[in-house]
Amino acid sequence: MLSINNLSYYIGGRPLYENASLHIKPKDKIGLVGLNGTGKSTLLKIIAGNIQPSSGEIQKAKDCSIGFLNQDLLSYQSDESILDVALAAFKDTLSLHDEIEEVLKKMETDYSDEIINRLAYLQDRFEANEGYTIKAKAEEVLEGIGFVTKDLSRPLKTFSGGWRMRVMLAKLLLEKPSLLMLDEPTNHLDLPSIQWVENYLKTYEGAVIVVSHDQTFLDRCIETTVEVSQQTLTAYSGNYSFYKEEKKERQEIQQNAFENQQQMIKQTEKFIERFRAKASKSNQVQSRVKALERMDRVNEVIDDNAAVNFKFKFSKKSGRDVVVLDNVSKSYGDLTILKNTTIRIERGDKIALIGANGKGKSTLLRIIDGTEKIEGERSEGYNVIKSFFAQHQLEALNVNNEILQEMVQAGSDKSEMELRGVLGCFLFTNEDVFKKIKVLSGGEKSRVALAKTLISESNFLLLDEPTNHLDMQSVNILIQALEQFEGTFITVSHDRHFIKGVANKIWYIENHEIKEYLGTYDEYVDWKSKQVDHDDSKAPSPKKEPVAKKESKKSASVEEANEAKKQLKKLEKEFEEVEGEILKLEAEKKRIEFILADPTIYDRPSDLESANKEYLDVTFQEQKYNEQWEKLAEEIELLQEQLA
Template sequence: MISINDLTFLIGSRALYDEANWHIKPGDRVGLIGANGTGKSTLLKIIVGEYAPSSGSVSMSKDLKIGYLNQDLLSYDSHHSILHVAMEAFERQNQLHDEIEVLLKKIETDYSEEVLNKLSDKQQEFEALDGYNIEYRANEILAGLGFSTQDQQRPLNTFSGGWRMRVMLAKILLQTPDILLLDEPTNHMDLPSIKWLETYLMSFEGAIVIVSHDRYFLDKVVNRTVESRKGKLTAYAGNYTFYLEEKALRGEIQKGEFKNQQAKIKQEERLIERFKAKASKAKMAQSRMKALDRLERVEDVDDDNPTVNFSFKFTKPSGRHVVRIEQANKSYPNVHILENAEGVIEKGDKIALIGANGKGKSTLLRIIAGAEGFEGKCETGHNVTTTFFAQHQLESLHLDNSILEELQAFAPKHTDTELRSILGCFLFTGDDVFKKIRVLSGGEKSRVALAKSLTTDSNFLILDEPTNHLDIQSVNILIQALKQYEGTFIAVSHDRYFLDNVANKIWFIENKDIKEYPGTYAEYEEWNSKRPQPVATSIPFKAEKEAKPKAEEKKPASPNVQQQLKKLNDQLQKTETEIAALEGNVKTIETQLADQQVYQDPVKLEQANQKYLAAKHQLDNAQNAWEDLAAEIMELESK
């Protein structure tokens, strides 16, 4: 189908591809993967002829029909309805439709045999091309991608970039190409649309090449994986999970071969060193040196999965209740988001907020962050300090700063060593930290903004689409960071692997209320697949709302209350100091329990276990006392 032979592609003096080879066969469903900057999108552009290779060739049959979806299509603009734009895919059918309309008009006055024969021929061809069903097919695909019947009549230029991309995808799918080249097709898609696209592609009869960082999507759709790395293309005969297992196995074999070769090289070098000075053995030594020079070296295995080893901590823990939402109402013109919604976020919650686009996920995050007006209450608890990460924060990065300078300005309490350690976790190593923000890609800027968010002294994180623009490696790093984070967070993301690995609660907006599922994303999916799906109905706001009593003016606290508050705050501070000391004691005993001399001695082990249990009991009591004090303070402050 498509054959890539000895492909070399240079950017300046850097070889993005160096004699790479790949053969795409009919029926292949390939996931093209690799870190950002390894040339995946460039390779697709080379295949469709937008870029010319520096050397080598890309060959295919002349009549091969390619459907190519890329991010450049976001700039396509039209005043026509999206249904009309999608139906532009049926070029011949549309042409025939127009010609038939002209002939039908003509036949009103001209009954000649010539006109009748032309009309008959056009109608037969139109029917053979399934022309009478093209609008139905366009409706079906647009509906699958999230467009209502009403939306399909709206002009394309009234939609945002993400929705326009879906229209372009619909148009490409309607062309029924022999091979689909899809560059990040799930970007800007909500979970229902991603699932629909998975189902559609699984039944697609042609070949598919997908560049994606959504590993669940790849596992569902592809049957082969090709990794772009170090200028080469390496094929694996399975989906993404198979690729991970096979790569690990190949790595182990390569590591063994590398060790054996290194041992052999050292042995040969010792032998050469020993005999090269002896005249009788010099010829043999020279021969062995030449053989060593000709030896094809096995490379050591690189670690592609860096781990996060920075401890993300905050000065003060929050109270038990982090956020309480009561009787929240929010609407935009013609769209009701929330009506008398209730929700509570408790200390230690790791919440994934999921749902289709337009249901109000980002709006709810802004309400929680205090960045969106609404009716009702949204109160943060005692000692809650918040950081809000959203995509617009990429625009607030200072373009003339280096990456390190950006973090230094934002987190002056951290040392350069600490900041460089954080940046290393987000794949900025060595001199990378001195790169200017202005030269970074979208994914790199996202990593800088995320690193900034995790340097804050916040015990509550609000994360709106943190996985956008991140490659699989960077998503893994973010997962590790959030697993180590001891505070509370709520996150919106369409990356199901990310959600499944970080969340212990699921929130979703249904019937304009906040619903909660107390479990992981995988458990939620299983539960949701078995329950009756709610009918999408519009619940109108009440015509007459009960008159709300005017809020009483808050009187200043009496001297007696002020004294009580001061006393309680002093006790709270002492309890915090006590908790810190007890936590240190528990960690010390844990270290002792890991000591070989202790755990091999039954008597010492028993003593250490008793000390550990007693220290844990003291710590639990102190933490409970802290929560009681915090509750008393909040109650007094509200009077």
Template sequence: MLSINNLSYFIGGRTLYEDASLHIKPKDKIGLIGLNGAGKSTLLRLINGNYQPDGGDISKSNDCSIGFLNQDLLSYQTEDSILSVAMEAFGEAVETQKAIDQIIKKLETDYSDGLVEKLTKQQEKFERLEGYSMQAKAEEILEGIGFNTQDLQRPLKEFSGGWRMRVMLAKLLLEKPSLLMLDEPTNHLDLPSIEWVENYLRNYEGAVIVVSHDRQFLNNTINKVVEVTQQQLTVYEGDYDFYLEEKELRSEIQKNAFENQQQKIKQTERFIEKFRAKATKAKQVQSRVKALNRMDKVEDVIDTNAVVNFKFEFKQKSGRHVIRLEEVSKSYGDLKILENTSAHIERGDKIALIGANGKGKSTVLRIIDGSEPIKGNREEGYNVLKGFYAQHQLESLQVNNDILEELKQAGTEKTELQLRQVLGCFLFTDEDVFKKIKVLSGGEKSRVALAKTLISEANFLLLDEPTNHLDFQSENILIQALQQYQGTFITVSHNRHFVSQVANKIWYIENHEIKVYPGTYQEYLYWREQNPAESTEAPKPKVEKKEKSQTKKHTDEDQRRLQALKKELNQLEQEIDKLEKDINELEAHMAKPDVYGNPDELLQTNTKYESKKSTLDNLNEQWEEKALEIDMLEE
């Protein structure tokens, strides 16, 4: 259906593709993957004809039509209703409908046989084009990807970029091109819409190429993976999970071949160097020089599975109760978001707020942050330091700063070496840290903004769609960082793999209430499958009910007790910090070979270590008790 033969493409002095080839068959469902900046979107534009190859060619059969969903469509606006825009997919049928309407209007004054015959022919053509069902099909797809029936007649220009992108997706699906190309379609879809699109693509009659960083979406839609790596297109016949297994096997084989070849090269070079000056060995030396020049070099394996050890540092721990929402209501005019709902966040909660768009998930984050006015009570616990990551923070980056300077302005006391170590965790190494923000891709900007959030020393993070624009490697780094995070966080995300890896509690909004499932995402899905009649409801959270009463007035004695407790808590924190440093030094001391090999010294050091650990546990318990009492006195 479509063939890419010996494709080469360059941007400035950078090679994106060199002699790359790929053959796409009529029913292929391809997941196009690779690191940010590898050239995935560029390949789609080359196939679509927006760019021209520098070498090789892209050929397609005469009956191959292409539909391309890309981020440029976000800016498209019109006064036409979203239903009308979607129905543009039935171009010939829409024009036939207009012709029928004109003939019917003429028939009001002209009853000639010729006009009636013309109407009959147009109606037959309209039926042949399935024109009588086109509106129903358009409505089905638009509602399937999240639009309400009452929205279908609203002008496209009234919707945000993400919703306009959905209309463009609906139009493409209705056009049913031979090759459907989707660039990050899940960025603008909520979970119900993603599941609907997955089902549609599984049964799609044509070929599909999708660029996505949602691994579950890929597993549910594709039968082939094409990886953009080292200027080539490498094919794996299977879904994303198969790709991971097969890539590991191929990488192991390639690594062994690379190491064996390197060893052979070194031996040959040593021979050449040793006998270069000996006339009796001149023939053998020349033979080996020619052999080296003819050798097809095996590339080393690029490790895309970075393992990070991100050390989070808090100035202080939060109290047990982080945020309490009591009888909260929130509306925008007639649009009701929350009504008399309550929810509590405790220290150590890792919450994923999931569900359909339009339910108010981002609004809930702002309510928790305290930046959204509400009816009801919002109470913030003791020592809570917030860090908020949202998509608008990408725009707040200073475009003329380099990456390192941007992190320096995050307000921490970290040294330049420490900041470079943090950036290394987020794949910015060596001279990369001096890149200007303005030249970064969307994914690179997201990594910078996330790094700024994570070094803020906040003990409570609010993360709004943090995986948008991240490639698999960057997403894996974020997952590892959050798994190592010892504070509290709540994240809004439609990325099911991400949620399954980081959350220990699931929140969602239903009937204008915050509902809680007290378990992991996998457990939530299992519960939903086992309870189909209640699939939209999860067990209510077990929270302490706060008695409604007048605001408590603190007595002078309460105030004195509160001040004393804060002083004691501060003293405990200093002692805990010192003990933690002592314990770290003892751990490092025990790891030294001369200590490890000396049983007496090892025993003595280990005794000190256990004693300090015991004291630290005791101090942490005291800290918990005092922090809880402070929480109660401040209520």
């Protein structure tokens, strides 16, 4: 459907891509991953035609249409209602509707056969385009991503940037392009909306490329992961979790090959130095020099998964009760957020506050902070020292300060060395600490503000969407830091990977009350699904079927069993074939390992290079067959249980 061939793109003299290639097939579901600054968004812009590559080409099928959701759409405004903006996805069908209206108007004075035939033709086309259902489809998508019915008639310009972005996402989903490209689509969605989009993308008929820092979102809706690293594109045939495991194994193989090659290079260089002056060895010396020059060097693995050791210091330890809300109510006019709700935060609680936007999560954080007026009583425990992180705090950073200077002025009494250590945990190293705040990206400013929050020596943290604008590496760093935090915190977040990593309690607002689940997010999801199943089980039992229907069911059951037996036989045959291939590869691997164990091979650089390359290929193939073996084994086991 679309091919990227030998793509190169330079910013100034720095290559962002160099001879990168990627082939996208219809129905591919691709996640584009990599560190910030590697060029993920740039690649999408190149594919969309917004940027021209320095060299290489992008070939696409004639019928390939491209839809692109990017952060530039945040500034789009219109006087039209959000429903009309979304309906613009059906422009051809809307044109037919307008033409039908014109023909109907003409028919008030013109009853000719030509006019009647024209109307019949237009109505047939309108019906073929499912014109009578487009409004219902648009409403379904808009409500799926978080809009309420009464808002659909409001003008787009009356919504904030994040909500306008949702409308543009809805329009794109309704257009159904051959290739749908989404750049950080979850940034402006709450958890229920993210889950709705996940389910939509799973069954999307076209191809999808997603750039996202939400690891759970990627796991749920992609089937291929493409990593942007070292100016090239590397594809992994699985979701994000598969990619992490596969990459780890590839890196181990690459690092072993690198170390073997380095050992061989050292030995060769020693030989050259030792015999360079001997005329009798000149031919051998020259041969080895040329071999080193011709050698394809294996790169050392660069570990981009930073591990942090974040040392928190408390000047005071809080009492057992941190904050208690007793019979608290909060309303904005007719909008009720909380009503007569009571809840307690205790020392050591690590709370994730989840739920849809508009339920009052940020309001509740301000109530807990003591900055929001309420009815009822809020009491704060002994020795509680609070620190509040929210996105508006990015604006509170002094843009004329350098990063290190901003940290010094936070008043934590840490030395410059300690502050540099903290900044290093948040990926600001060496000369980076002297960058001015005003030149930082949104993600970098978030990291600075988070670092300031964490060095404040507070024993109670309130974190409002702390992962917004952070890349995956930064999110993982924040998770590690909070895992080491011995105080108390409550966080609002829609990032499930983050919530899973930090929370030991889940809060949500239901019927204007704060509900609490004592456990991790995974346990909460499991409990919630059982609650839904329990509710479903209360439904009335279906009426008994007539005997004839039961017999037909029995017949269908026999047919299904026969089909399962055929499938089992087929899988068992395939299983044996895969097992045979694994045995062959294991034997081949042992043969190569025997060759590599021979010390004399280091005197034959070309043979060593060939053996290393062969070893990498065989190991990679063995891994693929092992994965296939495991998948087949699971399928066979399921069918056997079904037939038992």
